[in-house]
Amino acid sequence: MAEMFYDNDADLSIIQGRSVAVIGYGSQGHAHALSLRDSGVDVRVGLRPGSKSVAKAEAEGLRVLPVAEAVEEADLIMILAPDQVQRTLYKEEIEPHLAPGDALFFAHGFNIRFGYITPPEGVDVCMVAPKGPGHLVRREYENGRGVPAIVAVEVDATGNAWPLVLSYAKAIGALRAGGIKSTFTEETETDLFGEQAVLCGGVSALIQSGFETLTEAGYQPEVAYFECLHELKLIVDLMYEGGIAKQRWSISDTAEFGDYVSGPRVIDAQVKAHMKDVLTDIQTGAFATRFIEDQDAGAPEFKRLRAEGEAHPIEATGRELRKLMSWVETRDADYTEGSVG
Ligand code: NDP
Ligand code: MG
Numbered sequence: 001m002a003e004m005f006y007d008n009d010a011d012l013s014i015i016q017g018r019s020v021a022v023i024g025y026g027s028q029g030h031a032h033a034l035s036l037r038d039s040g041v042d043v044r045v046g047l048r049p050g051s052k053s054v055a056k057a058e059a060e061g062l063r064v065l066p067v068a069e070a071v072e073e074a075d076l077i078m079i080l081a082p083d084q085v086q087r088t089l090y091k092e093e094i095e096p097h098l099a100p101g102d103a104l105f106f107a108h109g110f111n112i113r114f115g116y117i118t119p120p121e122g123v124d125v126c127m128v129a130p131k132g133p134g135h136l137v138r139r140e141y142e143n144g145r146g147v148p149a150i151v152a153v154e155v156d157a158t159g160n161a162w163p164l165v166l167s168y169a170k171a172i173g174a175l176r177a178g179g180i181k182s183t184f185t186e187e188t189e190t191d192l193f194g195e196q197a198v199l200c201g202g203v204s205a206l207i208q209s210g211f212e213t214l215t216e217a218g219y220q221p222e223v224a225y226f227e228c229l230h231e232l233k234l235i236v237d238l239m240y241e242g243g244i245a246k247q248r249w250s251i252s253d254t255a256e257f258g259d260y261v262s263g264p265r266v267i268d269a270q271v272k273a274h275m276k277d278v279l280t281d282i283q284t285g286a287f288a289t290r291f292i293e294d295q296d297a298g299a300p301e302f303k304r305l306r307a308e309g310e311a312h313p314i315e316a317t318g319r320e321l322r323k324l325m326s327w328v329e330t331r332d333a334d335y336t337e338g339s340v341g
């Protein structure tokens with residue numbers, strides 16, 4: 001069993017005695033900065049001057065500084081800019097302003113695990129990685145609850161990194177739900193695997209293949225959309241509440257029997273072998289290299305894949321159908337704002 005930490009295991013006064021810089025004010029950044037402030041922590045936000053995040057953070061009454069100045073002032077730096085910009089941002093604006101005794105915090109281990117960031121000696125390297133999108137992290141905090149987080153220490157330079165990481169996790173509400181002790185390696189590899197093989201990559205490909213199978217067989221795309229995409233939310237909600245068992249309990253016996261006999265025909269041993277290949281590419285760093293090299297080249301592969309995905313016929317069908325669903329909060333205009341870590 002994983003080791004768990006709760007509010008009683010942490011001392012809030014530790015983080016209240018530090019000067020914190022939150023770098024980035026996106027999904028995670030806004031949640032951390034606002035909840036730290038509301039927990040009585042001295043917090044400033046580090047951003048590129050003039051960017052649209054500056055106005056958002058200032059509108060909430062937060063102090064905003066250029067990244068280098070925020071790091072210079074602070075003794076705990078939480079890096080919440082996108083993973084692909086962290087390496088350059090770190091080299092240019094963070095590393096030169098770090099001092100022994102400072103702490104460098106992350107919400108995902110990518111740059112440490114794959115060696116894109118190597119902090120100097122004397123600096124604690126810690127992780128508080130909420131297992132949910134930033135907007136949920138903030139909403140739960142405001143409601144007196146919390147989203148569970150993974151907590152880890154990569155380098156305990158001061159000997160006090162663990163009490164510090166728990167104090168930070170408590171300040172954003174995570175220990176109300178529970179902190180799960182892990183490592184940068186485990187968090188990074190399992191996070192990438194989960195989003196690639198199951199949550200994002202696996203589910204998206206499964207939906208598209210199901211939709212294609214039905215429409216290629218001559219069924220109407222609108223009907224295929226409902227059966228292969230729309231109803232997924234209802235199924236996932238049941239799993240979220242009570243696992244696969246509750247989902248199977250709630251659906252019809254016809255659906256449950258079909259689940260048992262056809263599920264393993266679709267997701268067969270070959271699919272699992274492919275999952276193991278995906279995991280290997282994560283573990284060896286092959287995925288990280290492909291992502292970062294593409295990003296450094298202006299993201300040609302990323303942009304091509306994104307355009308191909310948006311051009312899939314299921315998207316056009318869905319856009320039309322969602323206009324008919326008054327109860328669905330359709331935000332087709334700004335869906336690019338959201339993100340899942
Ligand atoms: P976002 O994409 O939401 O972060 C965008 C923010 O970073 C904006 O405020 C943006 O400001 C700022 N930013 C971008 N580039 C720079 C730069 N060069 N210098 C300074 N600021 C910059 O990130 P996420 O919140 O999604 O991810 C942050 C970290 O949290 C990642 O490590 C991610 O893996 C992790 N994580 C994310 C989760 C999520 O829910 N999204 C869940 C768990 C972990 P500007 O307005 O200037 O563009
Ligand atoms: Mg049905």
Ligand code: MG
Nearest residue numbers: 191192195341
């Ligand atoms: Mg992730």
